[in-house]
Amino acid sequence: MDLTNGSSVKVRSVVSSFDSESFAAAGQSHLLQRLDQLSGEQAAYFQSELERLDLPFLQRLWQEDGQRKAETVPEPPALVELVDQAARTQAFSKGQALLAEGKVACLTVAGGQGSRLGWDGPKGTFPSGLITGDSLFAQFAGQIDRETKRYGKAVPWCIMTSPLNHESTVSFFEQHHHFGLDPSTVYFFTQGVMPSVDCETGEVLLASPDAIAFNPDGHGGTLRALATSGLLTTLRGRGIEHLSYFQVDNPLVRALDPVFLGLHIDGSVSSAEVTSKAVAKRSPEEKVGVFGVQNGELTVLEYSDLDPEVCEATDDDGKLRFRAGNMAVHAFGLDFLDRLTNGTGLPFHRAIKKVPFFDESTGKMQQPASPNAVKYETFIFDALPLASRPLVVESDRAEEFAPIKNAEGSDSVQTSQLAQSLRAANWLTQSGVQIAQDALGQPVAQIEIRSSTATCPEDLALCELPEKLGPEERFLV
Numbered sequence: 001m002d003l004t005n006g007s008s009v010k011v012r013s014v015v016s017s018f019d020s021e022s023f024a025a026a027g028q029s030h031l032l033q034r035l036d037q038l039s040g041e042q043a044a045y046f047q048s049e050l051e052r053l054d055l056p057f058l059q060r061l062w063q064e065d066g067q068r069k070a071e072t073v074p075e076p077p078a079l080v081e082l083v084d085q086a087a088r089t090q091a092f093s094k095g096q097a098l099l100a101e102g103k104v105a106c107l108t109v110a111g112g113q114g115s116r117l118g119w120d121g122p123k124g125t126f127p128s129g130l131i132t133g134d135s136l137f138a139q140f141a142g143q144i145d146r147e148t149k150r151y152g153k154a155v156p157w158c159i160m161t162s163p164l165n166h167e168s169t170v171s172f173f174e175q176h177h178h179f180g181l182d183p184s185t186v187y188f189f190t191q192g193v194m195p196s197v198d199c200e201t202g203e204v205l206l207a208s209p210d211a212i213a214f215n216p217d218g219h220g221g222t223l224r225a226l227a228t229s230g231l232l233t234t235l236r237g238r239g240i241e242h243l244s245y246f247q248v249d250n251p252l253v254r255a256l257d258p259v260f261l262g263l264h265i266d267g268s269v270s271s272a273e274v275t276s277k278a279v280a281k282r283s284p285e286e287k288v289g290v291f292g293v294q295n296g297e298l299t300v301l302e303y304s305d306l307d308p309e310v311c312e313a314t315d316d317d318g319k320l321r322f323r324a325g326n327m328a329v330h331a332f333g334l335d336f337l338d339r340l341t342n343g344t345g346l347p348f349h350r351a352i353k354k355v356p357f358f359d360e361s362t363g364k365m366q367q368p369a370s371p372n373a374v375k376y377e378t379f380i381f382d383a384l385p386l387a388s389r390p391l392v393v394e395s396d397r398a399e400e401f402a403p404i405k406n407a408e409g410s411d412s413v414q415t416s417q418l419a420q421s422l423r424a425a426n427w428l429t430q431s432g433v434q435i436a437q438d439a440l441g442q443p444v445a446q447i448e449i450r451s452s453t454a455t456c457p458e459d460l461a462l463c464e465l466p467e468k469l470g471p472e473e474r475f476l477v
Helices: 020-025 028-038 040-050 055-063 085-100 138-152 166-175 220-227 230-239 260-265 306-310 334-341 380-386 413-430 457-462
Strands: 103-111 157-161 188-192 193-195 204-209 214-216 242-247 274-280 290-294 297-301 324-333 349-353 357-358 364-365 373-377 392-396 446-448 474-476
Touching: 020 028, 020 055, 085 138, 085 260, 103 138, 103 220, 103 457, 138 157, 138 373, 157 166, 157 220, 166 188, 188 220, 188 230, 193 373, 220 230, 220 334, 220 380, 230 334, 242 260, 242 334, 260 324, 260 392, 274 380, 297 380, 324 334, 324 380, 324 392, 349 474, 357 413, 364 413, 413 446
Parallel strands: 103 157, 103 242, 157 188, 204 357, 274 392, 446 474
Antiparallel strands: 193 214, 242 324, 274 324, 290 297, 290 324, 349 373, 357 364
């Protein structure tokens, strides 16, 4: 279900009138001057672009430094480590009940393109299955379909696109018949945008003679887009109380994890506002944000903002002090999201980037050689300090985290498919299948378990499995 009607969400209020004083006060007089130089359809289109701007808000962002100020030295967060089987069982039961009551929806952030992977299309359409070549979207859809059948309740799936890939994403789902899901349970909505501004002057840049250079407003824009699209209200009408949030690049993600959801709603440890998953960093150099406590509040510390000595610090056991890597997997309570979207929302951050722009003085497009623009973005993890008793749960990397971010090297399709095959081999081994191994004890067969077949090892009890798999065998179940 397309909630944008083919257009991007307007993330700011409409300018009441194009008076020169308001534009001058905001340092944007050049935009009205540009409008005066246009006529006909170009002028009409550019006027519609100007109507998307909130000039006072943009001026306020420019006047602020755009950075969170660290007032205290960060400390590692408290983590829930589910080593106690009784605690796991209790959380599992709570999560199962929540799913059986139909109170959970999935939310996937899928606004990116696959260009870094050499893929021409939305990142979610990238073929990530080792044997089937199933797309990331197909793998997530399989999980949702499996849990829908398990619990007998439809699980709404909310997919946030971007203006760049919205139409192609919707078309991909239509071509694949929504991967067997009920189309009325799949919702597409577009993230908002913010104007890019010159990093020296704060003037809004032009993408063409009659268009403003807009940039996506970051994954934190998910929350505002949920509200402006009307999707929060729609989910309320379906009886949804919680969202399971994950990004589009991790095929090992557990889209609907009953243990995680059970902890999220467990009043003894959580407020059911925000719960996050963490995975132990492989090394200090791994480029992933980490959970930490700063100024007495749980937050995510960006990798680029951490001093090397902080990244490399270890505890008495020799483990990294800041090892709780952010998986970008969260559970949100809808009551909490309502409060955020009706209030001040999430803070904007500045990112200094290279942005091509139309140069009015030369009448030509310019491709800057160095960063020239400020992009304003919001981050979803900035919701953590705004929540009461947010919770972080440690997860097993081998079971749940193998993102596809790069064309080669670390976090590539090759490393992700290997991780998928290793997890599948582990599940088969738990089911009694003997799998040939190399000298290092690694399985040598290539294995894929469809997400629609199993989302946990126990599901394989319903499958017909071989007694053993030899070297170089390929096995799909």
